[in-house]
Amino acid sequence: MTPDEIKSAITGWSNQGTGLQLVEDRSEPGADFVLGLRSAAHGSAGTVPVEVRLDQGGDRLTVTSRSTSAAASSEIRALLDSRPASVHGDTSSDGTVITSHVYTDGFSKHALTRAVDEVAKTRALVDGLADTAGAGRSVDSGLGTATGTGLGVGAGAGLGAGAGLASGAGLASGGNAGEDSRPAEPSWSQASSLPSSSSFPTPASSLPAPSFGSPTPTPTATPASGGYSPLSGQPAPQAQPASSAFAPTHTVPPQGMQAWAAPDPNGAVVATLGGGLPIQITEVRGAWAHVLCSNGWAGWVDGRIIGVAH
The missing domain is CATH 3.30.1460.10 (Yope Regulator; Chain: A,)
Known part of the structure; x- marks a missing residue:
């Protein structure tokens, strides 16, 4: 071409x-x-x-x-x-x-x-x-200024002062400023011996038996219930065979229940059975139930509360 x-x-x-x-x-x-x-x-x-x-x-x-x-x-x-x-x-x-x-x-x-x-x-x-x-020179210049000025001041003033403190001027001499600035060291004391096992309550081997109260001539006492009316009159007896050994059939409701010496609403309340106590029903008379506890105590309760009477 x-x-x-x-x-x-x-x-x-x-x-x-x-x-x-x-x-x-x-x-x-x-x-x-x-x-x-x-x-x-x-x-x-x-x-x-x-x-x-x-x-x-x-x-x-x-x-x-x-x-x-x-x-x-x-x-x-x-x-x-x-x-x-x-x-x-x-x-x-x-x-x-x-x-x-x-x-x-x-x-x-x-x-x-x-x-x-x-x-x-x-x-x-x-x-x-x-x-x-x-760009690199600008960065170097900026870093150089920061290093020469900022770090230099820090080294000359801040670190220099730190060196003075480290030399013991304040702390080693026992000055107040040095002592106040030091945090207090925790004091440790040897823990006391653990309490013996006898200090702690031990659970009872069985639920407490109802406490007996002296009968009082208070004819107005009525069985505790969740809102039923007091019994009136004495129901006809309905005998049931008693077992030779304690065999719980029911437990007292959580709120507890009162017990009488006889199936008579006008009689005295002789005990208050604690909630959860195992009981054995040995007899039912109308709305009344005869109960037996594990320690041999017996009394009458409102059978409607434990569902054995109506």
Whole structure:
């Protein structure tokens, strides 16, 4: 391809989905053409300027872009070494010139766009080093100020005062301030011996037997109930055979119940049976029930409360 054909091709490929923009076409001594392009492939703040040059009598196009990054040359060199072998870079006081080549023998759209993209990408990466370095210096500066000022004051004043205290100026001398600031140490006393087992109440082996009260001539005493009317009259006896040994048949309700010496509502209440006490029914007379306790005590209760009478 002739230089004019190559130039025409590059001009036609610009602005056709390649990410290239033709912004300049100039003539320079010793060059067939110099085209100024901008690549939108890797620009973080817009397009990246790229120059394409074909020297007179040359067999390759030179694609270049110059970065004025303020990053350290060692950082730039490390980045350039990590890029593809087709991309080169030269750093000087004027900046870093990034270069790639496209040979005219077999020149194609793919070869050109690839070279332009690699140069533009490398230029964007080198420019980014400057931003990273600037941010790092800002952070270092901030940390240096904090370290030199804040920590220095802390070391000189706070820690220095702490050292004075640690030397025993207050504590070792027994000063009031040192003594007051120390928390009181807990005093430990040996626990007293555990109380002997005789100190604790032991459960009774059996429920208490009803306590007998002396009969009193109080004719108005009536059996306790949950709301029934007092018995009137003496019911006819209904004898039941008594067993030879105590065999509980019922238990006293939780609220307890009163007991009489005889099935007579006008008689005296002789005992109050505790709730849960086992009892044996030995006889039923109407609404009355004759009960026997385990200790041999016997008396009469309201049989309706324990469900043996109606």
